[in-house]
Amino acid sequence: MNNIxxxxxxxxxxxxxxxxxxxxxxxxxxxVEEESYFRKKxxxxxQALKEKTPKPQNEVQTxxxxxxxxxx
Numbered sequence: 283m284n285n286i287x288x289x290x291x292x293x294x295x296x297x298x299x300x301x302x303x304x305x306x307x308x309x310x311x312x313x314v315e316e317e318s319y320f321r322k323k324x325x326x327x328x329q330a331l332k333e334k335t336p337k338p339q340n341e342v343q344t345x346x347x348x349x350x351x352x353x354x
Contacts, residue, residue, distance in 0.1 A: 303309070
């Protein structure tokens with residue numbers, strides 16, 4: 283079975299809407315644009331989350347710095 287998006291209902295494309303249900307070139311294009319849109323939105327959300335999340339400190343480097351001050 284070939285699971286290609288936009289190939290039409292019952293043909294691996296599912297019932298994603300009337301254009302996708304019809305299949306053919308328009309169905310494939312609609313599926314590609316939809317996947318692209320959601321991939322872009324996911325990347326934007328991931329980037330926003332990365333910007334909000336504090337950067338972790340390097341625990342090994344922190345331990346070395348603390349240990350070097352106590353050796354003298």
